[in-house]
Amino acid sequence: MKPLSIVIITLNEEKRIARLLSDLSCQTNQNFEVIVVDSNSADRTCEVAEKYRPALPELTIHTMETRGVSLGRNTGAKLAKYERLLFLDADVRLDKNFLENAMTKLEQEKLEVAGIYMGSRKLAPAYKAGYGLFNAGLFTTQFFFPTAVGACIFSTKRAHDEIGGFDESIVLCEDCNYVKKAAKTWRFRFLPLSFQFDPRRLEQDGFFKMGFTYLKANVRRFFFGEMRNNEMEYKFGHYQQQ
Template identity: 75%
Template structure:
């Protein structure tokens, strides 16, 4: 199996980043580097991440002086030394076999870019319903109008460079724009896998309100194109801290 560069973007995630880094340290596939790109956090996110240098020998922690989701992902991709890329959010959880199973599917299906479904194990029924509907939408649209969850996207340096990376002018659905542009040249599909996703977004915004927001955003994208003028405001790290 080929090595992989894992880019993790953070902003004030001192209570969650350690969980993801611990998950990565326990992966059955260990040929990877981890690049934590921090958007100038106000808390101890950087220090917590740096404490994993022993558990993750190939770990780089880069602190930016500006904030931005797409900026962070692009910065990490530029620092990556391996061809295969995996973009993760700091509140993601992975099973030990995640990388092994993902790389097997990527190689077998010959995919340059791919998404992963959201898992709802151990979450309340309402969250399971919300994630299930969202995943159904992801499955359907992958064939005609690719969308994805930016918290977990596989790509490659070749794809990333040729499409110009994530559009830093887009604040909502920048992940969907990325896979849509990639899908014009390379076949995009979802892997038969799930990743753990912190439900704090659903807890704060509400399952159906959040679903309606993304439905509205993607309908608008379908008819009018990407939103580069803050048509639907969506702030990075606008969620209140909810320890789980």
């Protein structure tokens, strides 16, 4: 299989980054590099990541002075040495055959950019129902108004460069804007795979509140375009205290 550059953005993730790096070290497909782009964390995120060098020989840790989700992903893409890219958040969990299955499906479908559904394994029934509705929305909109979950997006360097990467002026739904731009040139689809991630976001913001926030944001985007003037305030890293 072709090699892969995995970009992981972090901000005060010492309690979670080890889980993801451990998952990556156990992948059935090991043909990848890992680039951790840290937004100048105040905790031991980078120290914890450093401990995984023996298990992940192609591990790079880059610290930024300026914080930002899109800035971090764009920085990681510039540092990547392979054509195929995978953008991950630090609280993602992956099954051991995730990369092998994903790379196979990407090649079969000839996709430059692809999204991944959110998994709800081990979560409460209410969360499972909510994730199911959210995933149904992702599946439906991919055909006419592509959206995605930024915690897990596949891309390529040529696609990333051609669309100008993630728009650093957008704070909320920058991931949706990314795949929407990409879909204008390439066929975008969701792979029939899922990733798990920490439900702390739902627990901190509230299940219904968070769902309504993203629904409202995407409805607004559909009718009025991207939000670049803080129309809906969203702060990077506000989950770090849990």
